Amino acid sequence: MSCFYLALGIPFIFALLVPFLHKKFNPKIHTGWFILFVPLVILFYLLSLNPSIAGGKTIYLTLLWISAYDINLTANIDGLSLLFGLIIVGMGFLVILYSIYYMSKLREALDNFYVYLLLFIGSMLGLVFSDNVFVLYVFWEMTSISSFLLIAFWFQREKSRSGALKSMLITIFGGLSMLAGLIILSMITDTNSIREMISKVGIIQSHYLFVPAMVLILTGAFAKSVQFPFSIWLPDAMEAPTPVSAYLHSATMVKAGIYLVARLTPVFGGVPQWFWFVSGIGLVTLLYGSINAVRQTDLKALLAYSTIGQLGLIMSLLGLGSAALYFEAANEGAIYAVAIFAAIFHLVNHATFKGCLFMVVGIIDHELGTRDIRKLGGLLQLMPISFLLAVIGSFAMAGLPPFNGFLSKELFFTAVLNAVKMNIFHMETWGVLLVFLAWIASVFTFIYCMTMLFKTFAGVPKGRKLKKKVHEAPIGMLISPSILAGLVIAMFCYPNFFSKHLLQPAWEAVLPTFATSGLLQIEISAWHGLNTELLMTIGVVAVGTLLYKTIRKWYGIYRYYPTALTLNNMYEFLLEKLEQFSLAVTNRYMTGSVRDYLVYIFGVIILAGGGALLMFDGISFNSSQDSAVSFYELLLLFGMLSAALAVLLAKTRLAAVVAVGALGFLVAFFFVLFRAPDLALTQLVVETITTVLFLLCFYHLPRLKKDDSPIRFKAVNGVISAGVGLLVTLFALSANGNRLFESVSKFYENAYELAGANNIVNAILVDFRGFDTMLEILVLSMAGLGVYVLIKLHLAGRTENEGTK
């Protein structure tokens, strides 16, 4: 089955090829044409897997990566991942087709665009098929990065950059939090595979780190799936080119969080914390999104808020459905499991109608140069096909028949009504509130759908405000939204076909304990009698229409909400404070003073070295092997110390230089005593030259000032240097007393046989380690060149003491 990995690798391989193709063929052939078949090939491949997956099989593959840490490219192809995979490549195909007409091949940097897009397709596919949590995390962050790159595609615009940054900060923050949660999970279960985690659900749910892990992972999922209060990044992400908004920011990437929640439902589901957290946040998001969408004037911002709302709806359904896991696989649980099905169903529907709507908005933007509702109107006569597509999309979103959104909206109501009957998790007290909130949100959803549709297309054309002459979009741009609109209707007409082949397997994958019981059966029908759900829908339409007609009268209430309390302002405030804080912290230690940095370096050396000595019990003295000390040697040692101290205390430059010279010559003496004639000779020569050099230079250097630094400065220096000295002595003594192995030098004693030399040291230098010596000569010549250049070179425009003026 390496075919699978090959298929998933195609986007990455093509991402490498795109720049070359672009360079060779653009602008003769739009680069998009080459990319178009990438998702198509993967689509056909995944479709070929579908029959066996729909038959209840799951395919499990492993490709070793970092097997020592159990981080392997394991793929789990089941109903859920396959459904997501199909959405990703299916939408990918349509979006690329659309982008060929949307993105100008003359003006835009198409190579960048398609590289980012392919990177996204590849990582998104990797995300949904990965079974290993850490591989999943890697792909998760890769989608965030490619999203960042795509939002900032028009990086000349300030808004694009800030929107990209915002999305990046929020999703990466969530991603890191999720990583922490995944690490906790893998610690609890001792496995990195989600599949195996599901089998150890008992251990996880009884573990004391269960709630922290859950909250951390959900933070990641909520940040990615724009749940409240992380939702603020999505409206700003609309700065991306519209194909990107349609693809990443409504159909696929923002659903990664949904995917994760669905995938982990068997792990976390069935407990009240998960139930309330997921469904509560979902409902709040649904309300927040739909209420805010009504006040938007930018069509894309409206769609962004509506996406937030719809994702909240899906999230809340997943939360409600998780209650099924509270029950063993029994009829009672299966009732609540319908919510999960509704979530999956609505997720697919959302991809179709929202994708269609985004593309229509893209067409409007492309043809008219604006997407501001206040400047639009009367496009019905000018763009009839676009209008038709918009009707299909927005009616589906509003939950009207005969479109697929109606079916999933009905199922949503069913799920909420079922949940009210629950007598667990305090639902008996709070259940009614859920129904009410769900209904309110649906009313607002209806209102913004109508706003979007009629404000744009109905009324009289406001042509004089527009620069361009308006006409219908080119046929190429209409293909993709038409296919999506066709799907919207097809899914209404044949819901059970889609359900059987796509949704049912995904449903079973989310609830594996129910899968074998045969309880997960659902028959979707548009007409199911005059029941509460239908009455609720009729209520939504009636109240929604009334409110839409009277929108001018109550629109003003939005103004009462204080702007200081908006999430965006809080984000800005938090970001600003964080920047100030980190700047203050950084300025505290990055002082620009070399001495401070040296203090850090020496401090770390002392702490690390001394710490290691103490930790591993390294301090031990053994002086039994020491050679004897004679009186003269002691005298020399004393002389050496006095010379060093003299350097320290010298008041004048000359005294300091002479003292260093004396120290050097005394070291040469020691070399003689230590049976090292070559060293002594070298040291004498070098020391002489160094002293002369010092004397030469000190003529030019300023007089030594008395060290008048504050006492604290001196004290720190004193402590640090005493520490360094002590550490070196301790290391030397401990090393001296513990010789672990014989010297390797026995080998070099064959110098005469091997190198024809009697002087072993010289043989080592010029023969055994000849390369070292050669490179040493290189260092010397580089230093020599440096010295020469520094003395001779006078940079143009540089006068003496320039910097002080």
Next chain:
Amino acid sequence: METCMSIVVGILFAIGTYLILSKTLLRIILGTSIIGHGVNLLILTMGGLKKGGPPILGLQGITFTDPLPQALVLTAIVINFATTALFLVLSYRTYRVLGTDDLEQLRGYENE
């Protein structure tokens, strides 16, 4: 002798470090020079002191002092010389161009 040398090397390191942490360029150079001496003596001490004759074949005795540390130190002396020379000239040049040898005045601007 090894114990004595270890202590002396430690003191040389301490003095060298103190000089390096001071604010005057000349003192810093002197400090590196002293640490250089300390390192050389340390390497030799670690090889064992006076364990035999000088490492030259054909002289009296059959045991030699370990030649390897000597070879290392020989390299170190020369490199030390090279860096000291470069350092000296660099500070000379710094003073000529910038007019100060005080590190506090040579530091960069804030937020640089």
